[in-house]
Structure formats: structure tokens, C-alpha cells
Amino acid sequence: MKKMQPNPLLYVDNFSFGYENSEKLILNELHFSLRVHETTLLIGASGSGKSSLALCLNGLYPDTVEGISSGDIFYRGKNIQDFQKGELNQKIGIVFQEPESQFCMITVEDELAFTLENRKVAPSEMPERISEVLSAVGMNDCQNRKIYELSGGQKQKIALAAVLLLEPELLILDEPTANLDPVSRIEFIQLIKQIQEKQKLAVFIIEHQIEDWLDITDRILVLGKQGTIIADGNAASIFVDYYFLLKKEGIFLPKQFSNTVDSYPIPVKSPPPVKRDALITIEKMSFHHKKQPILQEINLKIHRGEFVAIVGENGAGKSTLLQLMTGLLTPQKGTINFYDKPVEKWDEKELRKRMGYVFQNPEHQFITDTVYDELTFGMKLNGWSTAELNTAATTLLKQFHLEKNKYSNPFSLSGGEKRRLSVATMLDETPDILFFDEPTFGQDAETTRELMCMIDSLRQNGTAIVFVTHDMDIVDTVDRAIVLYQQHIHYNGEPESLWKQADLLEKARLRPPYRIQVLHKEGESLDLVH
Numbered sequence: 001m002k003k004m005q006p007n008p009l010l011y012v013d014n015f016s017f018g019y020e021n022s023e024k025l026i027l028n029e030l031h032f033s034l035r036v037h038e039t040t041l042l043i044g045a046s047g048s049g050k051s052s053l054a055l056c057l058n059g060l061y062p063d064t065v066e067g068i069s070s071g072d073i074f075y076r077g078k079n080i081q082d083f084q085k086g087e088l089n090q091k092i093g094i095v096f097q098e099p100e101s102q103f104c105m106i107t108v109e110d111e112l113a114f115t116l117e118n119r120k121v122a123p124s125e126m127p128e129r130i131s132e133v134l135s136a137v138g139m140n141d142c143q144n145r146k147i148y149e150l151s152g153g154q155k156q157k158i159a160l161a162a163v164l165l166l167e168p169e170l171l172i173l174d175e176p177t178a179n180l181d182p183v184s185r186i187e188f189i190q191l192i193k194q195i196q197e198k199q200k201l202a203v204f205i206i207e208h209q210i211e212d213w214l215d216i217t218d219r220i221l222v223l224g225k226q227g228t229i230i231a232d233g234n235a236a237s238i239f240v241d242y243y244f245l246l247k248k249e250g251i252f253l254p255k256q257f258s259n260t261v262d263s264y265p266i267p268v269k270s271p272p273p274v275k276r277d278a279l280i281t282i283e284k285m286s287f288h289h290k291k292q293p294i295l296q297e298i299n300l301k302i303h304r305g306e307f308v309a310i311v312g313e314n315g316a317g318k319s320t321l322l323q324l325m326t327g328l329l330t331p332q333k334g335t336i337n338f339y340d341k342p343v344e345k346w347d348e349k350e351l352r353k354r355m356g357y358v359f360q361n362p363e364h365q366f367i368t369d370t371v372y373d374e375l376t377f378g379m380k381l382n383g384w385s386t387a388e389l390n391t392a393a394t395t396l397l398k399q400f401h402l403e404k405n406k407y408s409n410p411f412s413l414s415g416g417e418k419r420r421l422s423v424a425t426m427l428d429e430t431p432d433i434l435f436f437d438e439p440t441f442g443q444d445a446e447t448t449r450e451l452m453c454m455i456d457s458l459r460q461n462g463t464a465i466v467f468v469t470h471d472m473d474i475v476d477t478v479d480r481a482i483v484l485y486q487q488h489i490h491y492n493g494e495p496e497s498l499w500k501q502a503d504l505l506e507k508a509r510l511r512p513p514y515r516i517q518v519l520h521k522e523g524e525s526l527d528l529v530h
Ligand SMILES: Nc1ncnc2c1ncn2[C@@H]1O[C@H](COP(=O)(O)OP(=O)(O)OP(=O)(O)O)[C@@H](O)[C@H]1O
Pocket: 019, 021, 022, 026, 044, 045, 046, 047, 048, 049, 050, 051, 052, 053, 065, 097, 405, 408, 412, 413, 414, 415, 416, 417, 442
């Protein structure tokens, strides 16, 4: 048996965990410790059990779920089972993968005050603490906003603010930057670094794309598909010594450690189709929520078979624009046509057959109790025979690696699995246009590559693809990038020219893709030489 580290903060001793309804254990005889002030990254394929582990570490599982466990977890030498209810939550703060699930109040201020109340902070101290933490996460002007009205990235920042107010000793972050714009992502990582240094806390981060985290990481743990720790060490040893193992597991390798051939799992861009008729035509469109203008004077066309990315900072209006194009929201001014008919005049059933929309939060899409029912729901509505829908469902389950989840409840899937299911449900028919709100977040290298290949082949068959994404490496592969900034479209053209517009990138809180960053670095060093 391995020896316990001297005075670890958290000590996981031969710990196993499984869900009652699943055939095999998710976590298998884990044995590791987390040290005080240490920053650890946990990586692993989608569905390998990372979120389940996080929830076991802070004692939420197995108590709050139908699960079984064996072995022990100790916090500062005391078995976590022996802590009073709520006691451990003050010491181990967790930001969930889906921040929405952690809020209990309506407004930002009430949510943060509620956390402070639980910590028994005097009401007179609260305003200052709240304004301090909001400023730390870059959300100063959001105090009185309703949480449900915030954009995905804004919610993620509030979830972090709430946990920071707890002043935990161990901070667990489950894919905390998945919805953040590129600059907020870097700022967030810097913020974690500052907090870590100031408060001397331990940080445990679950992420798929990790290159930006490496600077502040002491140690990396790799969870394998069989639920065991398959590697444990610093970045250099993990990504050099375990290179082939990580690739086999389908895990993203940080770009600085991978060779150029497989540096990012995106297939070579196929040329856009020649036929260029417009599917969506937006003219002089403006939209506001209550009195707040969100989009103004938008003119935009999306053509058959085109691959378009919509980018911009958190809250810029990207999801709103998708909801307007799909007819879920109606503009107060201007027109949005699908083919040559206003989108709101289309028969709902016909429109849903021709348009697919993958929401930012996959859970908002689920309406049935099993993965199989979810996949076949649209097929049944369209009168498919049992044999037809069985065949189609079997193909989709295989294509999206969801075979083992056929009878699982969609809400019990891992983050990446939920996302894959939400994409698969849009593919019962081949739509004319597919809208994706951040389709790749939560995916590992292998599932991202497969998703992108699938999207590319749909596009080859004429389906237009519209992506909202914060991933600039993906934007680098599209036909056209659209930048939203201060309610307007500030750029509409090929990504290559966008990367040259440094001012706009800065204003819109974007970053060039890794390929361009490397070129800039090489250029800089050349400048130094001269
Ligand atoms: N409440 C639950 N009931 C049954 N099975 C579950 C439940 N929650 C998760 N699972 C299953 O356990 C496995 C591990 O899920 P988990 O969310 O821990 O994975 P993950 O590594 O965090 O994945 P991702 O990177 O996709 O977020 C998945 O196959 C998932 O379907």
C-alpha cells in the first residue's frame, strides 16, 4: 500500500464509488492526497468520473445520490463522514460544472448575502464584501440583476463569487471557464492564482483544455476510463512520459506539448459549397430586453452550407442572436427571414424539421426520462416506424459514444455526455441549418474531433452551421466569423483578417488562435534579435 503524504489536506484512501443503477464502479480504489496550498489539475476523458470524484471529495456524494462507496476520504486527518452537516462545505468550496444548479436566490445580491449569512457575517459588513467580490470577478454592475437573466458566462462568474465568499481552504472548480470569453478566461485564471497566493488555499481544477492553467499548476492527476488514477506528476512528466497513454485515452494534450500534426483535434477545413443561396436574411434588426438594448441595427445573411462562428465577450448577445434566428425570440424592429418567409410565419413543426438548435445548457433541451426516448422523440412525432427509429437511434448512440447510457436519465449524464446527446437529438432529420451554442465545451479531444468531423460532413451535404463559441482555434477553421460588440456587428468576414485587427480583438475580449499566438511570439523574438 502507498504511503500517506505527511499532513495532507485531503487523503483519499482506497476509495471506490459507483451509481446504484450503473453496471460498474465509476471510481476504482483511488489512492491519493491533496496537499495544503497545492494547485492540482484533474484531467480525463469525458465520462471518466471527474465530476463524480469532485462531489465525493466534498462529501456531497454518496449521501445525496443513489450510490455505493467503499474506502475513506479524510480531511485534515478526520474522516469526512464524521463532519457535522454543512461543516465541510465551509472548508471545501465547489463551483459546479453547471453553475445554475448552485443558486438558490433570485438576484445576485441576495445570492451573495445568503452565502454571507450562512457564514454569520454581520449585515453591516455585507455590502462591502459583496462589492469587493463582484469587482474581483469583473461583475461590478450586476449586483441587482436577476440571476436567471444573466448570460452563461456571467452566471459562471457569480458562482465563483459565491464560493469565494466562503473563504474555503480547498477550492474545487469543475470546468470553471467553459462559458467564459477568452479574456475572461485568462483573467479568471489570474484571479485564482492571486486568491491562491493570498489565502494560501488548495485548488483542485477539472478541465479539458488546460494549457492556460499550466503556469499555476503544481501537479496533474489523470483519471483513466476505468476510474483509476493512471498518472500523477508535474506537467513535464505527465505530457512527456505519458504522451501516448493520454492520446489513447482521448485526452487533450496542451498545445505546447503536442506536435503540430495533432496539435488540435480539428479536421482540415473543407471548402465551402459553391451554391450560395441565403437561408437566413436579417435586415435592420434590433432587440431589447425590457428597456435594455441587446442588439441594434443587425444586418446579416447565412448561406447554404456555410460554416459561421459568432463570437464576442460574455453578455455580448450571441445566444440572443441565435434565439432570434430560430424564432424563439422576436425582434422589436426589423426582419428575420428563413428562406424568403419571416421566421415567425413558419409552421412550427416544419421550422423545427428544417432548423436544429443546440442550446447553451443542454438540460434546457431535455424533455423525456431516457436517452433513448430523447433521441427518438422527434422521430416518433414524425411518424417513423419502430424499426426505423431503432436503427437510427442505434447509429446515433454509437456515433456519440452513448451506448452505455441508452436507458440513463439524460439529467444523470456527465457534462460532455449531455452535450453530445443534445447534438444527437438534432440529427434525426438532416436540417437545412444547425445552430450550436458552444457545442464543444465539456468534450475531450476525441469527442471534439468526432463532433467537428460530423459537423464538417453535414456541411458538405449542404447544411449551414452557425456556432457560438469562445474557442478561437475552432473559429480559425470556419468560413466566416461575426464579432458582436456593444450591440452591433463589428466584423463579418474571414477569420484570417480578423486576427490582424488587434484593436477589435482587444475590445471584444477575444484572443487570436494558438497558431497566430505562436507566430506573434516568433515575431517578437525576431524583433529582439534585430
Ligand atoms: N446521478 C447519476 N446517476 C447515474 N449515473 C451517473 C450519474 N452522474 C453521472 N453518472 C455517470 O457516471 C459517469 C461519470 O460521470 P462524471 O460526470 O463524473 O464524468 P466526467 O468525467 O466529469 O465527464 P465530463 O468530462 O463529460 O463532464 C458517466 O458515465 C455518467 O453518465
